[in-house]
Amino acid sequence: MTAKPRFFDLSDERGVLRTSIAVTLVISSLGIGFGLISGSFSIVFDGVYSLVDASMSLLSLIVVNLITAHTVSKNLSRKVRERFSMGFWHLEPMVLGLNGTLLIGVAVYALVNALSSLLEGGRDLEFGWAVVYAVITLIACAAVAIVEVRANRKIGSEFVRLDVKAWVMSAGITAALLMAFCLGYAVQDTKWQWISPYIDPAVLAFVCLLIIPLPISTVRQALADMFLVTPADLKAHIDTVARAFVEKHGLDSYRAYVARVGRSKEIELYFIVPADAPARTIGEWDALRVEIGDAVGGEGPDRWLTIVFTGDPEWAE
Structure with missing residues (x-):
């Protein structure tokens, strides 16, 4: 106890x-x-x-x-x-x-x-x-x-x-x-x-x-x-992680939205998947999310991380 x-x-x-x-x-x-x-x-x-x-x-x-x-x-x-x-x-x-x-x-x-x-x-x-x-x-x-x-x-x-x-x-x-x-x-x-x-x-x-x-x-x-001003150091880190992930998995591009509110880090990542990309199971998509989360780092109760995969860039704007 x-x-x-x-x-x-x-x-x-x-x-x-x-x-x-x-x-x-x-x-x-x-x-x-x-x-x-x-x-x-x-x-x-x-x-x-x-x-x-x-x-x-x-x-x-x-x-x-x-x-x-x-x-x-x-x-x-x-x-x-x-x-x-x-x-x-x-x-x-x-x-x-x-x-x-x-x-x-x-x-x-x-x-x-x-x-x-x-x-x-x-x-x-x-x-x-x-x-x-x-x-x-x-x-x-x-x-x-x-x-x-x-x-x-x-x-x-x-x-x-x-x-x-x-x-x-x-x-x-x-x-x-x-x-x-x-x-x-x-x-x-x-x-x-x-x-x-x-x-x-x-x-x-x-x-x-x-x-x-x-x-x-x-x-x-x-x-x-x-005012949710984007912290330059955190944004640079997220951009580095996202670009490496896009190149590794052959994705089209990404959009990253980052803010720091007090002790929390709020991160939203949208990855644009090619229209001819092979189908994946839910488990495979979740495995990719785990890979990104590990690369981003700082896992804990004060990290708010959202990862989205979409074929339509409008969903990421």
């Missing part, structure tokens, strides 16, 4: 995401709490940023569960399977795109507030509480990022990869905050104390400018998946 996987199993994509969500919620609570105590908008932003990230991680976990249930297990109800007969792969780029867009939006909003605060003369805060928060959060962010990077070497999940980026971004934000807060603490009761109100909004603006571009590549890839 197979043992039930642990809830926070780091060898499983869902376990990694659950771990990330749990730690993120703790950090978010700390950020909002310490931010209110110290009077630092940059710490409050860090907490809110973490809360948005946790929400997106939870949504990612739901999508992963749906994809896994549809492709591997039989836990989905018959009604759900009938309504989503093509699977749930299309949800993955939607979630990734939404995640990246929200992270960019939160950072842009914080940047506007930081610039506004600078123009208004900055804000005073308790640097002691701020330093304590930054140290705790930096250690937590770095630890989770390292754990996820190691776990994803075997898992190879795009969701986990994006989550690692989010943790690295959070660690970068916190490191910048820590340096700024240490500076602010050091200049207290000195002739440089006048810069202290500007430290919090200035470092927030700097951090926002750094992190805004980071999710752009994820959003771009998500849009490409949603």
